[in-house]
């Protein structure tokens with residue numbers, strides 16, 4: 446059983462400029478993303494971070510359920526970037542890359558990123574990212590970046606519908622880790638990459654993201670709301686869209702969808 450989350454311990458030694466300077470923590474919430482939205486609407490500063498030990502109604506894209514038992518790292522950060530509203534979705538790549546680098550640096554895990562928001566280890570999902578933007582009159586007010594990272598619980602304790610597709614740090618390392626260390630490292634790397642994306646654009650971020658993207662070049666299936674595309678994962682373009690080379694050689698550009706890698710991939 447992991448210890449309770451303690452804000453002072455989370456902040457002790459935290460080497461960020463703004464991320465996590467204000468932290469709100471609760472034993473249980475419906476969803477840290479919803480809580481963060483409420484705080485952002487009340488005027489909370491950029492970098493304000495909320496964290497909970499358990500989430501009862503956490504969600505992924507398209508309102509899918511995100512299972513959040515005790516032992517996971519369930520957090521959301523309020524961002525207020527001065528960027529165009531259309532750019533906000535690219536923050537999911539910043540966060541995915543931050544999680545991948547954190548897991549690799551702290552624990553040496555071999556991490557893979559799968560478009561658009563999955564972090565995988567051993568071909569199973571260890572973390573999902575959810576970036577939600579608030580746009581008023583075409584202007585970006587804030588973005589909530591939610592991170593759901595399966596840490597200190599065994600993946601086979603998750604419900605049947607997800608456990609075969611999921612893993613956790615505990616399952617991979619066969620030991621539990623200090624959530625506070627994980628939290629601090631993630632915030633430090635996330636802030637650094639976020640600053641880089643704001644100051645220099647996304648080119649370098651997407652380049653590094655691609656270096657973790659083992660699905661590129663593989664035979665994939667992409668399910669969108671009205672179609673199933675089959676082909677080779679060709680690339681991610683500068684907008685963060687997935688480019689799929691179809692069997693007839695045409696290139697399909699996909700903005701929203703779910704990728705699965707076909708087992709007969711090279």
Ligand code: BT5
Pocket residue numbers: 475476477478479500502503504505506507509510511512513519520521562563570571572573574575591592593594595603606607610611612
């Ligand atoms: C995601 O959505 O992967 C984004 C998940 C974001 C969760 C965080 S937790 C903190 C913050 N607060 C929130 O309310 N949300 C964020 P998507 O790509 O739609 O994937 C959702 C799918 O992942 C589900 O339909 C399940 O199949 C699977 N899934 C659910 N819980 C899981 C878990 N704990 N581990 C691995 N897979 C899971």
